[in-house]
Amino acid sequence: MSFPRFPLPDWRRSGAVVGAVSLVLGVSACGGDDHSDHSHDDHSVSVDDAWVKATGANMSAVFGTITNDTDAEVVIESVESSVTDSVELHEAATDGDQSVMRPMEEPLTIASEESHTLEAGGDHIMLLALDEPIETGQEVVLTLNLAEGDDLEFTAVAKEFAGADEEYDPGHADDHGDGD
Template sequence: MRKSRQFLTAAVLTAALSTLALAACGSDDSASSTGTPTPAPSVTAVAATLTIKDPWVKAAGAGAMTAAFGVLVNDTDADITVAAAESPASPMELHEMTMKDGKMVMQPKEGGFVIKAKGTHELSPGGDHLMLMKPAKAIEAGDEVSFTLKLGDGSTVPFTAIAKPFAGAGESYDPGMTMGSAAP
């Protein structure tokens, strides 16, 4: 957990410092060769202000579906959409839990996760989550798993999550399973 927080903090600080450096490079009010002031470049740092607080992944065996969780934090003045997620550990999908025919079921999240301006969006067991479809090898408690979030604007946000053992409320990430019907 400490390494993932350090990585996240370092990534945010690096992006912020890069943004400041780029802005400073273009903010010189000196005249260009035509005698008109040179405008500062437009710098967008959406990815630098989307962070993942307390990321973790449920430990699971090779080939067993599992999921990653945490809190997505949007510090910008605009909504941000997480359109997709990737990991070298497994093919991935964005998933949600929803009620169908009186049962809680898992399904792909159409349109991605929208994190409102200055808001948060929780990824949690039994709720929205980042689905690892079929990890090629076991994800053991204590393993660090790398992820990249793809945002609606085309930018990306990398992060690392620590694997934890978690029995939870009996949720399963196998297709067709409903809450409470899963094996531990």
């Protein structure tokens, strides 16, 4: 926003893309029907307003709101991404004066008819071991692997964001994987 040489404000372009992506997800999650009839169970899980922090560093985070419109709880066992194989669900915590983030100890569970918001300073999807920068406007495809039912794919659009750079504290992860 502070760079006058861009003819079109970035927020406007990425906002339009985010809106379009949400619309597509809403339709596909409802099997192509008009989804105004949410009164009976339509077994959909959706992600709205998904975005990823643009970065030149080797890690980034994905935010958005996951809504469970099914009649059962949804358990997200793991997440995959189009930009790295190393993806974790993180929560924020306080360590003394410092805000840190760490892998969730339990799988993320969303009760029936509830939403869970992933936001800066709170829960988020962590992208680790990035080989390439994530550029503003870039689309990253995420897949939520659900304990039951179909996996849920959605797209997050990258935007500039000054926050979400908490210290990473992997201390609580029992199984650290192979890294690279």
